[in-house]
Amino acid sequence: MKYDLWQRLFTRFLETFHLKRFFARHNSFKELHQSSYAREVGQTLAVQLKTYSQLENQTLLNELSSHEEGLTEAQAYEQQLKFGLNEVAQEKPLRWWQHLWYCYRNPFNVLLSILALVAFLTDDLTGTVIISIMVLLSTFLRYWQESKSNKAADALKAMVTNTAMVLRREMGYQDLVLLQQRYGVHVKQLKNIQFEMPIQYLVPGDIILLSAGDMIPADCRILSAKDLFVSQAAMTGESMPVEKYAMQKNEDIHTPLELDNLLFMGTNIVSGTAKVVVIHTGIQSYFGALAHRVTATDRSVTSFQLGVNKVSWLLIRFMLIMAPIVLFINGFTKGDWAEAVLFALSVAVGLTPEMLPMIVTSTLAKGAVFLSRKKVIVKRLDAIQNFGAMDVLCTDKTGTLTQDKIFLSHHVDVHGRKSHTVLMQAFLNSYYQTGLKNLLDVAVLEAVDQDMKFEKLRFKKIDEVPFDFERRRMSVVVRTPQAQVRMITKGAVEEVIKVCSYVEIKGEIKELTAELCNEIEEITQNYNREGLRVVAVAYRDFKMTQENFSVHDESDLILTGYITFLDPPKESAQPAVKQLHAHGVTVKVLTGDNEFVTQKICHEIGIPNDKVLLGGKIETLSDAELKQAVEDYTIFAKLSPIHKERIVEQLKANGHVVGFLGDGINDAAAIRAADIGISVDSAVDIAKESADLILLEKSLMVLENGVIEGRRTFANMLKYIKMTASSNFGNVFSVLVASAFIPFLPMLPIHLLVQNLLYDVSQIAIPFDHVDDEQLEKPQRWQPSEVGRFMVIFGPISSIFDILTFCLMWFVFHANTPAQQSLFQSGWFVVGLLTQTLIVHMIRTRKIPFIQSCAATPLVAMTILISAIGIFLPMGPLAHYFKLQALPLSYFLYLPFILLAYMCVTQWVKRIYIRRYGWQ
Incomplete structure (x- = not known):
């Protein structure tokens, strides 16, 4: 008891400070307690259900303070105050601010927020605004898309309102008003009334009437039943319905779902009728106990979340190492530590793929829109990438x-040969019986042609022996066109053979020997192994004078064959x-x-x-x-x-x-x-x-479409990460070289931020890009080591051409003094932006870009637009605002050769890389 108290207090503390999820991952003691608690609740409930199944009807009603004609409205109201609404525990929807926080929290958004704060404190308003916009766009885009999907899912549930036919024993005039206010029900009489009531208002002790098609709204004990068959597929997965009775037939039952006289919330009536008393509602029900166990368990961390976090931390660690190195090199070589701090901060921002959250979110949102057209509601955007990674x-x-749906698949004689006679006898049995028309009977009735349906008119029903659980067979007695009285029996193979003494083979009646029994058993087992349900068909002729028949007449039958059934794919x-x-x-x-x-x-x-x-x-x-x-x-x-x-x-x-x-x-x-x-x-x-x-x-074809879209989504996200990581690494490497040998900053903080912003804007079109078919053939997984290797191999390629640009500006255009630094910075600004933008096309595919694989029109258009803006900024009237200056026209004679050489070297390295490491 003391342990339980402390455990509850500790859990409440964790929930209060939102630490429950963290401790749940590291506290095996708590997990052990939860699992043992779940087992204890399940065992207690099972014992209680078995006890209820064994009580006499009147004893059970007394136990529940009920009556066979139902509760009074006053009693029902008291029970509802005691037990609450008949609702199963569901995962509580996040409040808007919780959902917004969920959409915001990831390593990059937190890091970017910190960088924005530092930029603000150092009066770098441009950097603050740029970074803040990235974070806000990413967060709100994801919030909007997930909110829209969750509303669609909630609308689906709201479309279904379930009611139950309830009995009330006595009513007062106030009760009538209460019924109208609470349930929207209008009744005129005051005693022994029946009315449809929303199932959430059911309470233990309520008497309800059930019939074919009804969903069972609570755990119930059967008081009376007629031909009651229940589908328990939602609870057990069994495709065939089971028969239920008012009395428990087998006492040696240990699983509650096998009890004959109990019905469980979440199952439904296939056929028949029943009068039942509610014993458990809401979370006290068997369904509710299972649901509580599910909702009380924290969600597992998915492959997507693990992958994004690993890649995020890889890039963050890289930034935390490189930014301080840039700071100290510039501080010591230039002597202006304030400028060095701003420059290092700009490098940190440039190294951080701030568009990653937005690219990821917009790519996932595009996937969600695509899947919505394919009849899929995406509740959580992360699921789309998991689709692509699913193996x-x-x-x-x-x-x-x-x-x-059950279909008749075979109608054969005892040796497995197709038999019209067997089908006709099975059809007469299914057609003339007045009891339960179960799924097997429906399948038989649907399988016959018009000629056979007309043939039945030549037969006249005399009597029937209904189906029961112990015999597992049923019989009808008909008068044949030859004026014979014939009993036709069908049922479980072993039960029918028990009452057979003969067998019909090719029109001849033979004694049913042990050898024939073994042969029949082998044939029927072969059908079972094929996944077919086998029903035996037998008959017997009687004297013309007999009119009444009973179970005792089911003897000395002649086995004529079998019918088999299948739930086909x-x-x-x-x-x-x-x-x-x-x-x-x-x-x-x-x-x-x-x-x-x-x-x-x-x-x-x-x-x-x-x-x-x-x-x-x-x-x-x-x-x-x-x-x-x-x-x-x-x-x-x-x-x-x-x-x-x-x-x-x-x-x-x-x-x-x-x-x-x-x-x-x-x-x-x-x-x-x-x-x-x-x-x-x-x-x-x-x-x-x-x-x-x-x-x-409910189709696997929909899933196949989702898998392809998930892989397309992942491939486009990976393009951005690879391009950003490699180009940023190259830029930092170039900055380190330039900082060590050049007496001024190779690029001002504002240049880095503007270049980074323009490059990121060019990537907005990535979610709309094509993906090569080869990349859609296999599951796509996050591989942080692959991203790191790609960054280290492809990043220095851009540095080679950056250094060539440094040499060009230094030796050809003589931008080698602090007075000429803006010319130097302008020259590198243009080359850096254009190479960064072109790398998109080089590594978006394993093929030769522009020839074997061309990017989608939006991405090509954005590349051209951003390249034009990058050239316009130093050449146009806005140059002085960004501390740039116009480049000599001769610079543009060298520029195409630098870009072309850069593309050729990148393609050559890419081919070597693919041969050694493959291409994700």
Whole structure:
């Protein structure tokens, strides 16, 4: 107890000062406590649910202070004060100022803000304004784009309002007014009323009526049910619905979801009707407990965030080393320390790629706009680059790879040969039964042609023996056109064979021997291995005088064949998987469904299916063993939510960038753990809350488009980083050489800032540039070492031509005294700006620029514009404002040769670099 108190106080302290996220990464003790607490809550809830399932109806109603005709409105109001609204804990949306801070905080923005402050304190207003504009544009652009996407996601959720049919036992006139005010419901009678109420107002003890198509709004215990089948796919991943009853049939159940008489929030009614009592709402529900575990867990740091931070710190460390060196060299050689400080500050600003946050944000925003046209809502801009870096996609099966609809695939005799007779008997059974028309019956009815539908008119129904859970079969009795009374039975293979004594083979009736049983078992198991669900069909003829039939008459049947069913893959699944594989993305299937069905689907769409790892086996594996297993297997079946999350975490630990596509509560934890969480608009709310992207169309083809756009986005960001890093390194290297040998500053602080600003403006068009197809073929990853190597190799190339320019200005144009320094500075200003601008085209592609690969029109136009401005500034009327002077016309005879030589040398070094290191 004492420990819990201190733990709560410590957690509150961390939350108050926004330190919780930091300590969560470094405090394994806290993580252990959270995980053990989650397990404890889950175990307690499971015990309580099992207890509720075992109580008699009246005992349970007494326990909940309820009545079979419902609560009174006064009781419901008291319960709501006690338990709160029936809402699942969701991730709280950030307030506007928190979101703005989230968009601002990154190493570069913080550094630029510090540089802007230093510039302001040293009266460098130009530098202050330039840097501040960069930071503000980057921050607000990202804030605007993410806010717009989040509003679109919220609008999707707001479109769906769920209600439940609730019973009320007694009403007063004040209650009627309250109903109208709270729920917008108008009723006239005062007793035993039924009305539709928004599900958030449900409370424990409420009696509600459910029917086919209803979403189950809370954890409920069944009081009565008729032919009730429930889809629990959102919770378990099982594609087939399960039957539920008013009484618990099997006492040896340990998992709450397997209890026969409990319904869970987040699942839905496929067919049948039920009267139920609410036992848990909101966060107390099984759904709520899972959702709370997801939202209480901090988001994992994604591949994109790690990559940007590493590259940022690489460049920052470089700046922190070079700027002081420039300061001391100029201070000691020139003797003017105040001027040296300003110059070093300008170098620091010039070294810092201040446009990086804005280029990254604008490139990501462009990607978000593109994906919105492809029916994808981008909730977090970082997710777009993660799309491009993704090399493993984990996806559920049902509805993503498959059509989420059962189809009849085979109708065969006992030896597996196609049989019209078997189909006709199965059709009569499905058509004439008056009980539940489940998905299998619907598939049979849809599979027959018009001739067979007309043929049924020749048969007349006499009786039926309904389906029940213990028998797992059902029978109808019809009068045939030959005036025979025939019972037609279909059901689970093993249950039907139990009541068969004979088998029909090619029209002959033979005794069902042990040898035939073995042969039948082998045939049906082969169908199971193909991922098909097998239903046996049998019949028996009776005397004309018998009119009433029962379970006892299901004996000595004649087995005639089988019908098989399949949830087939989507037409788009195979080409999408093929395209993802071609682009270096491995697709792994994580499902709670049967392994045979999953293997069959994977085989049809081109996913390796020879090995399957089951959830039960995962339970026995250590993290080290699972880390190896996730590399060896591509199919994981019969998984729990914890299994899925563990698999994603181990894939990330192996260095993969992992995407996860899912739509159920059982997927939410894994969606949150992945580098890129993907959900769909029809998903449960907690899955959409956890996701980075929401698909408006549940198709892998949409993902393939996203992967390409993510790689295009990353390639354009990397262009800017490489160009900026290499050119800045070259400039600083040139400054160091010039500072050591020239008796004046080679360039004034204002020249550095203006040159840097113009160069950065020219890069605004990079998000709209083309990307070579070769760069889109494989996943793109942040590699700080690659950026550092590129900077060190390509940066000095520009320094070579800077030094040539120094020599040109010094020896040819005699700008070799302090009195002539503005001429010297003007000459280097033009060459420096033009080489910086041209480098964009040299290293934007591994090919020969302008010949094999040409930049997009916006980038070419910006290059021409900035080059023209760079020449105009020293030559035009504004030169004296920037402390520049007009260059002699003969200077422009040398300029083309310098630029052409620079391009040729860069291309030559680039070819050597590609052969040795490759090209990212």
